[in-house]
Amino acid sequence: MDLKTLTIVVVVASFILYIAIAIWAKARSTGDFYVAGKGVHPIANGMATAADWMSAASFISLAGIISFAGYDSSVYLMGWTGGYVLLALLLAPYLRKFGKFTVPEFIGDRYYSKTAKVVAVICLIIISFTYVAGQMRGVGIVFSRFLEVEILTGLIIGMGIVFFYAVLGGMKGITYTQVAQYCVLIFAYMVPAIFISVQITGNPIPQLAFGSNLAGQDISLLAKLDEIVTMLGFNAFTAGSKSTTDLLFITAALMVGTAGLPHVIVRFFTVPKVSDARKSAGWALLFIAILYTTAPAVGSLARLNLINTIQPGEVGAVDGNLKYSDKPSWFATWEKTGLLTFDDKNGDGRIQYYNDKNESFKAKADSYGWKGNELKVDRDIMVLANPEIAQLPNWVIALIAAGGIAAALSTAAGLLLVISSSISHDLVKGIIAPEISEKKELFIGRVSAAVAILIAGYLGANPPGFVAQVVALAFGLAASSLFPAILLGIFNKRVNKTGAVAGMIVGIVFTLSYIIYFKFMHLELNNADNWWFGISPEGIGSLGMIFNFVVALVVSKVTEEPPQEIQDLVESIRIPKEV
């Protein structure tokens, strides 16, 4: 079977599996639709959370980011996993005890205020839509690259699948499909990683291969990588270039943002008990960490593989660089997609790949007769083309396609569900028409899920130019708006509605303005000299969060205490069960 047919077979098989699960897990009540009837086993919820959390970006882009950013990429590794500690210790068990359906519902009840609820719904919708647009785009791209259909066709197929199981099954359908999607995506990620680890270091465990010596040599993978990338004028892989302050703020924003993302929080509403919520966060992180501790190994091995291919001889030697006419077949395949581009600037017919932004390396490059870097490599290639670069069998390449689609669909479905439940449950049932029946509410939930999918699909097909930036923005917004309001709601009985609303508004407005100023209005000023305290827009959510905390506490202090029944509510969510 040729690669394309094989890929179609694998992808279609995975779709049939998802649809079968959706039919089996049809939602029959609002409880099923919003929180899967609160009957999900903690380990199954852990897997579903992992699939929910790991998007197309984790699956396709993370290893590529690591391979080019080296140590600096630690902000993503720590930021996107460390947030689970906050979630497990500070939020998940208490929100589960609260025992309702949505995040805005908690904020509305705890701050006894419809205004607080509406502000929370607005924050949730901004956060989730920015995120989901990126996912739909990811679905389209994977389809078009592996199955050679138009991005739009791929997008419509992806929307159709999500539509089927999210609208029909609600949270229940999504949960069990996500469990299956986790299995598909982790298998697809680990198989090539293990193959490549064995090939290069002889050690099959990627986490250990990452620190092993190269097969048959007396030098470790990382030492070798540092040596060859610095010879080509790049930063050493194990050294960073970002400032310490910026690293601290970005890591904090990503950690807190992770803990504050509604589609992640709501997963912990689905387990039967408070103690299950704590445990389940541990399982979720375990399943996530399998991929996240493998990604640095994949990134470093892929970078070494790539450079060894392009630079077969000594750096600077005339025959050190690969002749373009000798390029391997994968090179031509990926050139067609535009992810790999070669431009023979000095006309010697060979590929020069080095850091031409490095001033101190320039003299050397000139003396070699190099006229600039000739190879542009998109970071996504590190995962997508890895199996081909390492000459792995075709079925492994087909798996990558199914894994990428699973990662994107599972995250998109989770996001669409929190959007639809905040509309049908918080806005319609909670504020506009409290008298509607459960059946009617379920119907409205399904309709809003359908509408949300159409909007997400539209955004995926016609991405506003700033999609890439807005995904990073979602973390800062979650960190500066929802996280402090939830945290204070549990740990401080004195914080009242005025304080919480003021805090959320200050946090999100400040963070949004800072990001819009540097990312959209004044891109030319977006550098360390102009940033406040050297904090980049990626890290500004941490400062927004601090403002939110300060404003909420100060405003609460000078206004009236929350009513007694609210203080009792806080007491009751702090213990798993009343005695």
Add this chain to the structure above:
Amino acid sequence: MSSKENREAYWKANLKLMGLLLSIWFIVSYVLGIVLVDQLNTIQFGGFKLGFWIAQQGSMYVYLILIFVYAKKMNTLDKKYGVED
């Protein structure tokens, strides 16, 4: 013990455990993984520089241990104060 005192003692024990675990979380991520990374990188840990390993691998193992320890200890606390669900 009245139910109110019982509840307060349980909450206090919970906060203490949380404080300890979050300090470890903070030190590993921000102090060892970021602030002191260059100093720690002078120490070799197998095929890794120690600071780099903590930032890219070790920190994640520590987070996992922290969550499972918290889940386990809290189960004990729940039972001790008779609030388990």
